[in-house]
Amino acid sequence: MVQQLAGHRPERETASPAGATGSRRWPALAVLVLAQLAVWLDNTILNVALNTLASPDEGLAASTNQLQWSISSYTLIFAVMLFTGGVLGDRYGHRRLLVTGLLVFGAASLWAALSSSAPELIIARGAMGVGSALIMPATLSLISAVFDERERATAIAIWSGGSGLAIAAGPLVGGALLERFWWGSVFLVNVPIVVVALAGAMVLLPAARTRTRTGLDPLGVLLSTAGLGAVVYGVIEGGHRGDWTSTVVLGPLLGGLLVLAVFVAVELRVATPSFDLRLFASSRFTGASVSVMLTFFSLSGSMFYTSFYLQGVRGQTPFEAGLNLLPVAVGVLLGAPVSARLVRALGVGPVVSFAMLTAAATFWAYVRLDLDTAMVWFWLLMLVQGLALGAAVAPTTEAIMAVLPKEHTGAGSAVNNSMRQIGGVLGVAVLGSLLTSAYGSDVEPSLAGLPGPVAETARQSAEATRAVAAQAHLPRLVDAADRSFLHAMHLTSVVGACVAVLGAVVVLVAFRRPASDTL
Template structure:
């Protein structure tokens, strides 16, 4: 029997869900999907707001590296806190953590929407990451508490599909808000969603808690946070300073790497690690997890520069840019259901490996996009990219869970989700910094006749160059900015395609036919 904490409400701990009425189960799933959708929506909704945030009049005048941090602070904190969120749910109740996480997420969304500068926005986004890390593990655990084994796979499929819906809804909602309201509205839209989630959770969800009382690992959380922050800081600063040999760049990267090595050594010694690195001893687990991390590296980086391409080079409004990103969501929703039958027939490696290679090809295909490329080609590219990603992500997640014994599925899910987020953080940091460095070198000749301080400021980003061109009435500088950005995007997309291709190779090797299978012990 589960021991109850004094003064707490009764908690569910049975391995299979109690028979809750069908109507209530559907409503409970709707609440959990809404919670998941809100978290993912905030990731995708920000993409169309980046150009507005860079504008000193309409936004915060954020620089490229500050925009990178506005994304990375959220995903980084989200990644390193995910396992702790699951452990806290096991100890104190998953519904409690869902409610607490939603409250933190809503409060920090309000803070982000009212931020007075880029630094404050970055801090608020980090706080939002804490809320998301409490929400995500709780939603999956509560699905297990609401649905029995017969219905659980269906419920998880619906829950997972909400991320695909967010890919489509985020840019559209963000674009519509930015055309009618100020930039802070893309964060304040989270408040009514959070209110509905809290109300639904209180009325419909059981107070589920695991029978095990896993200990927290504060040292592991601290080491992973410090190590990743240092590495990402160095990568972003390298692009900002355009001086990769500067001690201010090399020192945090090297120091962060050392801290991460210490983190791994510590995690191997503790009984309840914050990120169970022992799971990587299983070739299939590590292959699936690493391949997804590498693919998310490329995806997150490409989404970063796609927003600037559509709104900067093509001159689209945020809403128009959101509409032009719908094909990738349509692709995800098409590819994901098709992959299940193909994997059953041919196996995971022969399906996911080629799908990831196709995704890598779409990242590389950005090299064929110019300032006047027909949008129909861009739509086709995004649809194929989404279909390939959809066909790859669902089977790899299922494969990760299949190789784990039941008592380690929670830890495995946390590791898998954390590695996805870490891949996204590194993708924005590395590809964003490469974009900045390449653009700066490309635009330099066009800005050379200008005074050094003006040239240095205008060369920081294509948006800064366009702002200077507007003040000086220099349309030639606008053309140079567009050309420089497209060139930088091409260079970044080559690296993104190569990294995604490496992910395809990893999954093909891990799941090649004839390889021993089975769960880890």
């Protein structure tokens, strides 16, 4: 059915130079993994530097709100610009967009490292998001150009494993840098990665071109960017404020959804849409896309509260916390390639649904973590979680790319990466808001007797409670903060597990029978 809908599309020519074929295709994959390594590394590396940035002596004397937006400005721009990056790649060539994105990302990283104020850092982080949005769709599209169907699943599995490694390595690398250098080093580390990736891209990657360029749809690009921007902004603000009924939250959410509805109506009527929404007629395309979003919802939320558990409740340094998260990366690296072989034997539905149910079990297992849990059990939990996530993400990504016409691989890659980012934003915002609310309710009885403003400050987070305890010389409040945080984390982890179960159901239904709607 969708083949007929897509029949009018221009034929695509992938003019691969010799350097991108034969035995050199694997070095080409290494370049693409390295490019996305910088992007995913920057998703997590800043978290360990927040305390330093808040310091007036060692950092930028950033306020709490400024610290929140130093993270969110990157995520927001990254998420809303991904569609634009995919469309531009389909029109002008994915290697060209990759090189442009690397240049923007590298320059913005240098700008962030040298920022002299928190507002300047926030703007520089937004510019880094623009570069990331150009890089990510291009990497996956170039994998489709370099590898044939026989090897593409393995290549995508390696690509997915690289993202898992970067996510887990961020806190570790950031902690190691902060022990030796100033806070700007967590951004400056991107520059040599960009330089190597640029050199490799020019030598090894194909300069794919189209015989007939895909038409540019500026109205569609504008509507999708504005709509997604408003929705993601509302989600971020809701998580920051802990108040989802505020007009500052509801206004952007409802307005963004309205703009996205207009976007859908426009895209279904134009001759050359920025992204053909009729592709969602494929249950496999839709199921895989939604499954990716739900996976990253649970993963990003769990990484958020795991960091507070290790550094707050367990009193670990950022570097120690990073070391203890390494089993996740090991699991992802092992799970992704193994899943490619299992899918060939058993199919996407059974493999991915089992993997997501296993991941849900690991999120649920957080209810067993406490003050005295042996770290060997935590490492085992992280390893199994990584194995499950690696086995879930790689096949769904391959399923998305497998049903796409060649001239729309950039837009399809953008969907995949947008779903990851939007899922991550929702996971941190929703689960973070739930964590804060549950913590405040549980710790409130322990704050009785404190002055009103002091109690309100202490109620906001476990870190705030510990700060009040230190100033007022009340060690009992530290114990109360730990107990209440564990209660909140246990509750939040159950919600994350339920979302992962929902993802397992979605992918099992989408792939319940042999493909009949591939594109």
